[in-house]
């Protein structure tokens with residue numbers, strides 16, 4: 001009897017430690033990746049970006065592919081995250097904005113009135129992003145690619161303030177002062193964000209992270225009224241892959257952010273993971289939460305703090321090791337390499 005010839009199966013991320021942890025399944029080791037792992041902490045990134053603007057780079061599939069792969073090669077992390085930015089879909093629908101080095105996104109004409117809604121049409125595809133994701137999925141093989149987008153509150157904050165803001169005062173003035181316009185703005189942004197995530201998933205991303213970086217500015221009651229329904233609509237539209245939801249200073253919102261439809265709740269460094277697990281409740285994995293400034297401390301301290309995160313993470317049904325916010329540009333990349341090795345060794349089954 002002859003066995004029919006079947007082509008060897010392409011390497012798939014499906015059984016990777018990262019996706020298993022997101023699904024709360026047993027893992028061969030605790031998976032680890034770093035928010036902002038691609039970027040200025042890497043000399044090879046600075047060399048490649050030389051002379052090309054940040055936003056321009058995000059629309060160049062060759063650069064996106066190479067910059068996304070750099071930290072995977074160097075650190076041995078368990079997942080790649082697409083090199084992009086939360087304002088890329090806004091740029092793609094025609095909003096006049098730029099990313100200013102050392103500042104962040106700056107919007108030429110801030111959003112304040114109902115007439116501004118016309119500047120936020122739906123996103124009809126993003127061919128450069130599709131091309132970049134497809135090329136990456138081929139290169140990455142069994143390593144999962146995380147797609148991402150900014151959540152409506154954080155995007156609204158940049159649009160309304162015109163740039164980064166410490167107190168979100170114009171954003172909150174609009175939200176509390178004109179709830180109807182606020183809901184329309186959030187609805188437009190949710191439609192764009194959902195389409196941007198779908199582009200990435202349809203091109204092969206195997207998980208997504210929805211960043212609501214600045215939503216920690218709100219009390220839980222107002223989060224539930226003004227934000228959660230819009231983030232929930234996005235997360236419901238991408239339920240075919242694991243969904244990570246993260247924000248900074250969101251200790252009081254962790255339960256509600258999980259309830260918005262996340263499979264994995266990202267925790268910043270202010271709340272211990274075992275406490276976060278109690279706040280979030282059952283049925284969710286957690287991601288986090290080594291303080292990104294700890295990398296500047298002596299090696300023994302980095303090791304001890306890493307151990308503490310792993311220990312506290314044992315309380316979770318699934319734990320994806322990460323920092324409590326993004327890699328700081330001054331970080332020594334070798335420290336990150338050592339953290340990855342430490343997490344893998346300490347948790348090997």
Ligand code: CP3
Nearest residue numbers: 035036037038039054084085086101102103104211213326
């Ligand atoms: O995690 C990764 O490696 C993927 C890349 C990524 C970038 N931005 C690249 C980037 C991701 C996930 C983001 C998301 C992002 N962008 C967020 C949410 C995450 C968070 O930090 O809370 C926010 C709030 C932004 C907006 C933004 N873009 C800021 C605040 C900045 C920094 C401005 C500065 O120069 O200090 C950017 C620019 C940016 N986005 C850089 C990178 C690598 C630096 C640009 C450069 O290299 O010159």
